[in-house]
Amino acid sequence: MMLIQKEDLSLSLSLNFLHKFSSNSSDRNSETLTRGIDVNRLPSTVIDCEEEETGVSSPNSTVSSVSGKRSERDDVDRACSGGNISDEEDAETARKKLRLSKNQSAILEETFKQHNTLNPKQKLALAKQLGLRPRQVEVWFQNRRARTKLKQTEVDCEVLKRCCENLTDENRRLQKEVQELRALKLSPQFYMQMAPPTTLTMCPSCERVAVPSHPMAQPRTRPIHIGPWASSAPLAHRPFEFDVFRR
DNA sequence: GCCGTTCTTCCCCTTACCTCA
DNA sequence: TTTGAGGTAAGGGGAAGAACG
Numbered sequence: 001m002m003l004i005q006k007e008d009l010s011l012s013l014s015l016n017f018l019h020k021f022s023s024n025s026s027d028r029n030s031e032t033l034t035r036g037i038d039v040n041r042l043p044s045t046v047i048d049c050e051e052e053e054t055g056v057s058s059p060n061s062t063v064s065s066v067s068g069k070r071s072e073r074d075d076v077d078r079a080c081s082g083g084n085i086s087d088e089e090d091a092e093t094a095r096k097k098l099r100l101s102k103n104q105s106a107i108l109e110e111t112f113k114q115h116n117t118l119n120p121k122q123k124l125a126l127a128k129q130l131g132l133r134p135r136q137v138e139v140w141f142q143n144r145r146a147r148t149k150l151k152q153t154e155v156d157c158e159v160l161k162r163c164c165e166n167l168t169d170e171n172r173r174l175q176k177e178v179q180e181l182r183a184l185k186l187s188p189q190f191y192m193q194m195a196p197p198t199t200l201t202m203c204p205s206c207e208r209v210a211v212p213s214h215p216m217a218q219p220r221t222r223p224i225h226i227g228p229w230a231s232s233a234p235l236a237h238r239p240f241e242f243d244v245f246r247r
Numbered sequence: 248g249c250c251g252t253t254c255t256t257c258c259c260c261t262t263a264c265c266t267c268a
Numbered sequence: 269t270t271t272g273a274g275g276t277a278a279g280g281g282g283a284a285g286a287a288c289g
Contacts, residue, residue: 098277099265117257139278142257147276149258 100140104130108137112144 100108111118111126118126118141120134127134 136277143276146258
Protein backbone atom coordinates (compact mmCIF):
# COMPACT_ATOMS: atom_id res chain seq x y z
CA MET A 1 0.00 0.00 0.00
CA MET A 2 1.47 3.30 -1.04
CA LEU A 3 0.63 6.23 1.11
CA ILE A 4 1.75 9.53 -0.28
CA GLN A 5 2.40 11.95 2.50
CA LYS A 6 1.72 15.63 2.18
CA GLU A 7 5.38 16.41 2.75
CA ASP A 8 6.35 14.06 0.00
CA LEU A 9 4.00 15.80 -2.35
CA SER A 10 5.47 19.17 -1.62
CA LEU A 11 8.91 17.70 -1.90
CA SER A 12 8.11 16.42 -5.32
CA LEU A 13 7.01 19.92 -6.18
CA SER A 14 10.34 21.25 -5.11
CA LEU A 15 12.04 18.49 -7.01
CA ASN A 16 10.27 19.70 -10.10
CA PHE A 17 11.76 23.03 -9.29
CA LEU A 18 15.06 21.23 -8.99
CA HIS A 19 14.78 19.69 -12.41
CA LYS A 20 14.20 23.13 -13.81
CA PHE A 21 17.47 24.20 -12.24
CA SER A 22 19.34 21.05 -13.03
CA SER A 23 18.72 21.45 -16.71
CA ASN A 24 20.97 24.45 -16.56
CA SER A 25 24.03 22.93 -15.03
CA SER A 26 26.63 25.30 -16.38
CA ASP A 27 26.92 26.97 -13.02
CA ARG A 28 27.68 23.68 -11.38
CA ASN A 29 30.23 22.66 -13.91
CA SER A 30 32.03 25.95 -13.78
CA GLU A 31 32.35 25.69 -10.04
CA THR A 32 33.66 22.22 -10.38
CA LEU A 33 36.27 23.42 -12.76
CA THR A 34 37.37 26.36 -10.69
CA ARG A 35 37.73 24.40 -7.50
CA GLY A 36 39.68 21.32 -6.74
CA ILE A 37 36.96 19.54 -4.84
CA ASP A 38 33.92 18.34 -6.63
CA VAL A 39 31.19 18.39 -4.03
CA ASN A 40 28.68 18.20 -6.74
CA ARG A 41 29.82 14.97 -8.25
CA LEU A 42 26.77 12.83 -8.57
CA PRO A 43 27.33 9.77 -6.46
CA SER A 44 27.67 6.84 -8.76
CA THR A 45 26.36 4.44 -6.18
CA VAL A 46 23.67 6.59 -4.74
CA ILE A 47 20.85 4.42 -5.95
CA ASP A 48 22.50 1.35 -4.56
CA CYS A 49 22.98 3.13 -1.29
CA GLU A 50 19.40 4.12 -1.12
CA GLU A 51 18.24 0.61 -1.78
CA GLU A 52 20.65 -0.74 0.73
CA GLU A 53 19.54 1.73 3.34
CA THR A 54 15.92 1.03 2.70
CA GLY A 55 16.67 -2.52 3.54
CA VAL A 56 17.99 -1.57 6.93
CA SER A 57 15.19 -1.61 9.41
CA SER A 58 15.39 1.45 11.55
CA PRO A 59 13.02 1.57 14.48
CA ASN A 60 12.65 5.30 14.46
CA SER A 61 12.43 6.12 10.84
CA THR A 62 9.20 6.09 8.98
CA VAL A 63 11.01 4.76 6.00
CA SER A 64 14.65 4.30 6.60
CA SER A 65 17.69 6.27 7.36
CA VAL A 66 21.37 5.88 7.55
CA SER A 67 21.53 3.85 10.65
CA GLY A 68 24.25 3.50 13.20
CA LYS A 69 26.28 5.90 15.20
CA ARG A 70 27.66 9.04 13.68
CA SER A 71 30.93 7.53 12.59
CA GLU A 72 29.16 4.61 10.98
CA ARG A 73 26.66 6.92 9.41
CA ASP A 74 29.48 8.99 7.97
CA ASP A 75 30.99 5.84 6.58
CA VAL A 76 27.77 5.09 4.79
CA ASP A 77 27.63 8.68 3.67
CA ARG A 78 31.08 8.35 2.26
CA ALA A 79 30.03 5.22 0.51
CA CYS A 80 27.07 7.06 -0.89
CA SER A 81 29.27 9.81 -2.22
CA GLY A 82 31.06 7.47 -4.50
CA GLY A 83 32.92 5.20 -2.17
CA ASN A 84 36.05 5.48 -4.27
CA ILE A 85 37.90 7.99 -2.16
CA SER A 86 41.19 6.62 -1.08
CA ASP A 87 42.49 7.07 2.43
CA GLU A 88 45.01 9.65 1.27
CA GLU A 89 42.39 11.59 -0.59
CA ASP A 90 40.10 11.26 2.37
CA ALA A 91 42.69 12.66 4.71
CA GLU A 92 43.44 15.41 2.25
CA THR A 93 39.86 16.48 1.82
CA ALA A 94 38.83 15.70 5.35
CA ARG A 95 38.18 19.27 6.36
CA LYS A 96 38.12 21.05 3.03
CA LYS A 97 35.37 23.57 2.74
CA LEU A 98 32.81 22.37 0.30
CA ARG A 99 30.87 25.16 -1.26
CA LEU A 100 27.44 24.39 -2.59
CA SER A 101 26.61 25.69 -6.01
CA LYS A 102 24.04 28.41 -6.54
CA ASN A 103 21.62 25.90 -7.97
CA GLN A 104 21.99 23.60 -5.04
CA SER A 105 21.53 26.44 -2.59
CA ALA A 106 18.49 27.72 -4.43
CA ILE A 107 16.87 24.32 -4.42
CA LEU A 108 17.64 23.79 -0.76
CA GLU A 109 16.21 27.22 0.02
CA GLU A 110 13.08 26.45 -1.93
CA THR A 111 12.65 23.18 -0.08
CA PHE A 112 13.28 24.87 3.24
CA LYS A 113 10.51 27.37 2.53
CA GLN A 114 8.07 24.49 2.22
CA HIS A 115 9.21 22.62 5.31
CA ASN A 116 12.15 23.43 7.50
CA THR A 117 12.73 19.83 8.49
CA LEU A 118 13.02 16.75 6.34
CA ASN A 119 12.04 13.21 7.04
CA PRO A 120 14.59 10.55 6.06
CA LYS A 121 12.86 9.80 2.80
CA GLN A 122 12.79 13.41 1.76
CA LYS A 123 16.38 13.84 2.79
CA LEU A 124 17.50 10.92 0.69
CA ALA A 125 15.51 12.05 -2.30
CA LEU A 126 16.82 15.57 -2.08
CA ALA A 127 20.39 14.39 -1.59
CA LYS A 128 20.08 12.13 -4.58
CA GLN A 129 18.68 14.87 -6.76
CA LEU A 130 21.33 17.36 -5.68
CA GLY A 131 24.16 14.88 -5.90
CA LEU A 132 25.03 15.41 -2.28
CA ARG A 133 25.39 13.10 0.65
CA PRO A 134 22.33 12.86 2.91
CA ARG A 135 24.50 14.12 5.73
CA GLN A 136 25.24 17.28 3.75
CA VAL A 137 21.55 17.93 3.24
CA GLU A 138 20.94 17.31 6.92
CA VAL A 139 23.72 19.69 7.93
CA TRP A 140 22.49 22.33 5.54
CA PHE A 141 19.01 22.22 7.08
CA GLN A 142 20.44 22.34 10.57
CA ASN A 143 22.55 25.37 9.77
CA ARG A 144 19.65 27.00 7.94
CA ARG A 145 17.39 26.57 10.96
CA ALA A 146 20.10 28.08 13.13
CA ARG A 147 20.37 31.08 10.80
CA THR A 148 16.61 31.55 10.83
CA LYS A 149 16.56 31.42 14.59
CA LEU A 150 19.38 33.90 14.86
CA LYS A 151 17.60 36.31 12.56
CA GLN A 152 14.37 35.95 14.49
CA THR A 153 16.22 36.60 17.73
CA GLU A 154 17.63 39.78 16.27
CA VAL A 155 14.15 40.89 15.21
CA ASP A 156 12.73 40.06 18.64
CA CYS A 157 15.54 42.00 20.20
CA GLU A 158 14.68 45.05 18.14
CA VAL A 159 11.00 44.79 19.10
CA LEU A 160 11.89 44.50 22.76
CA LYS A 161 14.16 47.49 22.45
CA ARG A 162 11.38 49.58 20.95
CA CYS A 163 8.97 48.43 23.63
CA CYS A 164 11.47 49.38 26.28
CA GLU A 165 11.83 52.82 24.76
CA ASN A 166 8.06 53.27 24.64
CA LEU A 167 7.72 52.22 28.25
CA THR A 168 10.48 54.57 29.28
CA ASP A 169 8.71 57.43 27.54
CA GLU A 170 5.44 56.46 29.13
CA ASN A 171 7.06 56.26 32.53
CA ARG A 172 8.60 59.66 32.07
CA ARG A 173 5.26 61.11 31.09
CA LEU A 174 3.52 59.58 34.09
CA GLN A 175 6.22 60.79 36.46
CA LYS A 176 5.72 64.26 35.10
CA GLU A 177 1.97 63.95 35.58
CA VAL A 178 2.46 62.84 39.18
CA GLN A 179 4.69 65.79 39.83
CA GLU A 180 2.12 68.15 38.40
CA LEU A 181 -0.62 66.65 40.52
CA ARG A 182 1.51 66.88 43.64
CA ALA A 183 2.19 70.47 42.88
CA LEU A 184 -1.49 71.22 43.00
CA LYS A 185 -2.84 72.39 46.30
CA LEU A 186 -5.67 69.90 46.53
CA SER A 187 -8.39 70.52 49.02
CA PRO A 188 -9.94 67.65 51.03
CA GLN A 189 -13.18 68.32 49.16
CA PHE A 190 -11.37 67.59 45.94
CA TYR A 191 -10.33 64.20 47.25
CA MET A 192 -13.87 63.37 48.26
CA GLN A 193 -15.10 63.96 44.73
CA MET A 194 -12.45 61.82 43.18
CA ALA A 195 -13.00 58.24 42.26
CA PRO A 196 -11.03 55.85 44.43
CA PRO A 197 -7.56 55.08 43.22
CA THR A 198 -7.54 52.26 40.78
CA THR A 199 -4.91 49.61 40.98
CA LEU A 200 -4.26 48.09 37.63
CA THR A 201 -3.11 44.54 37.45
CA MET A 202 -1.95 42.88 34.32
CA CYS A 203 -2.42 39.26 33.46
CA PRO A 204 1.11 37.96 32.83
CA SER A 205 0.02 35.49 30.21
CA CYS A 206 -2.36 37.50 28.06
CA GLU A 207 -1.02 40.92 28.99
CA ARG A 208 -4.48 42.38 29.43
CA VAL A 209 -5.30 44.82 32.11
CA ALA A 210 -7.75 43.74 34.78
CA VAL A 211 -9.54 46.50 36.66
CA PRO A 212 -10.60 45.30 40.11
CA SER A 213 -14.29 45.49 40.79
CA HIS A 214 -14.10 47.94 43.61
CA PRO A 215 -17.54 48.91 44.87
CA MET A 216 -16.55 52.55 44.55
CA ALA A 217 -14.95 52.15 41.19
CA GLN A 218 -16.66 54.03 38.43
CA PRO A 219 -16.36 53.16 34.78
CA ARG A 220 -13.89 55.48 33.21
CA THR A 221 -14.93 57.47 30.24
CA ARG A 222 -11.38 57.93 29.14
CA PRO A 223 -9.65 54.84 27.74
CA ILE A 224 -6.62 53.71 29.62
CA HIS A 225 -3.53 53.68 27.53
CA ILE A 226 -1.30 50.91 28.73
CA GLY A 227 1.42 51.05 26.16
CA PRO A 228 2.75 48.47 23.77
CA TRP A 229 2.30 45.46 26.04
CA ALA A 230 -1.45 45.68 26.25
CA SER A 231 -2.06 43.81 23.07
CA SER A 232 -5.44 43.31 21.54
CA ALA A 233 -7.41 40.18 22.24
CA PRO A 234 -6.56 38.21 19.08
CA LEU A 235 -2.91 38.60 19.89
CA ALA A 236 -3.37 37.48 23.45
CA HIS A 237 -2.18 33.99 24.25
CA ARG A 238 -0.32 33.94 20.99
CA PRO A 239 2.01 30.97 21.08
CA PHE A 240 5.65 31.55 20.40
CA GLU A 241 6.32 31.20 16.75
CA PHE A 242 9.84 30.12 17.45
CA ASP A 243 10.73 27.97 20.36
CA VAL A 244 13.62 30.10 21.41
CA PHE A 245 13.15 29.20 25.03
CA ARG A 246 12.67 25.54 24.42
CA ARG A 247 15.69 24.61 26.53
C1' DG B 248 4.40 -1.64 33.48
C1' DC B 249 9.22 -0.38 34.40
C1' DC B 250 13.99 -0.05 33.19
C1' DG B 251 18.23 0.05 30.63
C1' DT B 252 20.12 0.11 26.06
C1' DT B 253 20.40 1.44 21.36
C1' DC B 254 19.54 4.38 17.64
C1' DT B 255 18.20 8.63 15.37
C1' DT B 256 17.55 13.40 15.12
C1' DC B 257 17.85 17.73 16.80
C1' DC B 258 20.10 21.88 18.80
C1' DC B 259 24.07 24.26 20.23
C1' DC B 260 28.74 25.59 20.14
C1' DT B 261 32.79 25.54 17.79
C1' DT B 262 36.18 24.98 14.15
C1' DA B 263 38.03 25.36 9.65
C1' DC B 264 37.77 26.96 5.29
C1' DC B 265 36.37 30.27 1.63
C1' DT B 266 35.35 34.80 -0.25
C1' DC B 267 35.73 39.50 -0.60
C1' DA B 268 36.67 44.21 0.49
C1' DT C 269 49.84 40.66 -2.32
C1' DT C 270 48.36 40.46 2.30
C1' DT C 271 44.99 40.56 5.79
C1' DG C 272 41.00 40.69 8.57
C1' DA C 273 36.00 40.07 8.79
C1' DG C 274 32.01 37.69 7.67
C1' DG C 275 29.64 33.66 5.88
C1' DT C 276 28.99 28.87 6.06
C1' DA C 277 29.91 23.68 5.78
C1' DA C 278 31.01 20.46 8.97
C1' DG C 279 32.56 18.23 13.61
C1' DG C 280 31.36 16.94 18.17
C1' DG C 281 28.72 16.82 22.51
C1' DG C 282 24.51 16.39 24.84
C1' DA C 283 19.41 15.89 25.17
C1' DA C 284 15.06 14.01 23.77
C1' DG C 285 12.20 10.53 22.07
C1' DA C 286 11.03 6.03 20.17
C1' DA C 287 11.72 1.07 19.81
C1' DC C 288 13.19 -3.10 21.77
C1' DG C 289 14.50 -6.83 24.97
